[in-house]
Amino acid sequence: MxxxxxxxxxxxxxxxxxxxxxxxxxxxxxxxxxxxxxxxxxxxxxxxxxxxxxxxxxxxxxxxxxxxxxxxxxxxxxxxxxxxxxxxxxxxxxxxxxxxxxxxxxxxxxxxxxxxxxxxxxxxxxxxxxxxxxxxxxxxxxxxxxxxxxxxxxxxxxxxxxxxxxxxxxxxxxxxxxxxxxxxxxxxxxxxxxxxxxxxxxxxxxxxxxxxxxxxxDAGVFVTRSVSLTSGLPLESLLGDLAGETDSLILSGLTTSSDLAWLRDLSVTGHTRLSGLNLTACTLESLVSGSFENSNLLYCTLPVMLREIGDRSFRNTLLESVSFNPLVRSIGSCAFEDCVFLRGDIVVPEGCVSIGDGCFGGCVSTVSVMLPSTVETVGDGALRLPADAVGVRDVYVNRRVPPSTPGVTGPAVSGSGDMPASARRLYVPMGAGPAYLAAPYWRDFGSVIETALLSGGPDGIDGTVVSSCTDSGMAEVYTVSGRLVWRGTSSPRLEKGLYIIKKGGGAEKHIVR
Incomplete structure (x- = not known):
């Protein structure tokens, strides 16, 4: 061997x-x-x-x-x-x-x-x-x-x-x-x-x-650089020796898989301080398999044109948050597996059709995962958690017909050492509870809860438009699981996720992207 x-x-x-x-x-x-x-x-x-x-x-x-x-x-x-x-x-x-x-x-x-x-x-x-x-x-x-x-x-x-x-x-x-x-x-x-x-x-x-x-x-302690990839030259040539002294990088223009592979190699080997990547203005529709696997990225803003996130794209990274753009149609197997620092709520956008095997498996810091009305398949272990994960993790599915779960065979999300689905809560649109209670895998959740927060269509979680908290008067902000996270009269600073704002005797849904 x-x-x-x-x-x-x-x-x-x-x-x-x-x-x-x-x-x-x-x-x-x-x-x-x-x-x-x-x-x-x-x-x-x-x-x-x-x-x-x-x-x-x-x-x-x-x-x-x-x-x-x-x-x-x-x-x-x-x-x-x-x-x-x-x-x-x-x-x-x-x-x-x-x-x-x-x-x-x-x-x-x-x-x-x-x-x-x-x-x-x-x-x-x-x-x-x-x-x-x-x-x-x-x-x-x-x-x-x-x-x-x-x-x-x-x-x-x-x-x-x-x-x-x-x-x-x-x-x-x-x-x-x-x-x-x-x-x-x-x-x-x-x-x-x-x-x-x-x-x-x-x-x-x-x-x-x-x-x-x-x-x-010292200005050299944290350095942000912007690079435009419009000349046809590879990123390695444009950034050169400055790569090792760059903490955050803003890219624009036609970005190739070779450019991203070069960045990943630098990060994995510790030859750069790079921890932040902004790809918003990049011309890129697909992230190939393993694009940033094992890298030291803390955050990455995805391209607005991105449609496909390949297998293992961010597996085992230091990623702390992720925001998907509305054009994403598929998220590959193990794409965010073992991103143990991925905090708050993961909101998959309307339009996404498939979630691959092990996609969000092992994301122990994540509070909840919200799936859109368009999702058709959820792979084996996509929502897996270790058995010793602290607290109950919630899953929201804004779809009346349960997504198919090919390959998922029992109450455990995946593997003998994982948290069983019976220890977790599943939230679905009003009237959809019986369908999920009869569907393989979904019926194994500890509780299936119908909620008016989910409409079962594209005007649900992802399409909700609400007023802000900046108007005069006291407001309270809760997570969808009922935990108070803010109270006051100013504008709160919230992590990405879905919140309930109670103000003046009424309540509104609010999504932070």
């Missing part, structure tokens, strides 16, 4: 500001080889100065983290690049790279045979990272840290006592607001915090950031 993992041992220029003639190890294909990181590196651990790990399907475990820590403590490892891989639970575990030889307040013993001092100078953090655990790098030798846009939480004392830490960069156009105690206490007295222009006042007003000698608004 062909072994798909690759280990290279080469003498190259520095990974991240290292001196000349340093040994860099590159490890890929862990998921296909079945090896752990330590098994893949083997005895090469003694000689490497830098380690690059890349595999979009593999999740670095706590044991992998301990292996890297051990290599740093006992041998020569000083630089680590994890930008082409994800971490288990998208988190750097608590105390993972902390110095356990010092008596630092709040620091407990790490899971090693004896106290140790990891000497990692530089680390590119994993793609999609959401959290850096408490005391993750406490009193370590880290010199600079670049915190990606995806990070939402910094744990207590995460970088406390890192006396050589002189540079911290916070990516993203919005300020990081979830910050715990003593995250950067006792760092280098000349340490500089670099943030996006316009956000400096947020950090300067927070006492936790007062440990930095200066807070600098």
């Amino acid at each position: 062909k072994r798909l993992f690759i280990i290279s041992s080469i003498l190259l220029a520095p990974l991240l500001s290292f001196g000349a003639e340093k040994v860099i190890k590159t490890v890929t294909g862990l998921s296909s080889s079945g090896l752990t990181l330590s098994e893949a590196v083997g005895s090469d651990c003694y000689e490497m100065d830098s380690l690059v790990v890349s595999d979009p399907e593999y999740r670095l475990t706590a044991a992998d983290m301990m292996f890297m820590r051990d290599c740093s403590e006992r041998w020569r490892l000083r630089g680590i690049d994890l930008s082409g891989i994800r971490a288990e639970d998208d988190c750097i575990p608590a105390y993972a790279f902390a110095n356990s030889k010092v008596n630092f307040p709040g620091l407990q013993s790490v899971a090693s045979a004896e106290p140790g001092y990891p000497k990692i100078h530089y680390m590119r953090l994993p793609s999609g990272l959401r959290e850096i655990g408490e005391h993750a790098f406490t009193a370590g030798d880290i010199r600079a840290v670049d915190i990606p846009r995806t990070v939402l939480r910094l744990g207590n004392g995460a970088f406390a006592g890192c006396v050589n830490l002189k540079s911290v960069t916070l990516r993203g156009k919005d300020p990081l607001r979830v910050l715990n105690d003593d995250v950067f206490s006792f760092v280098h007295p000349e340490a500089v915090l670099r943030v996006t222009p316009g956000t400096g006042h947020v950090y300067s007003s927070h006492p936790e950031w007062g440990t930095f000698a200066s807070i600098v608004e």
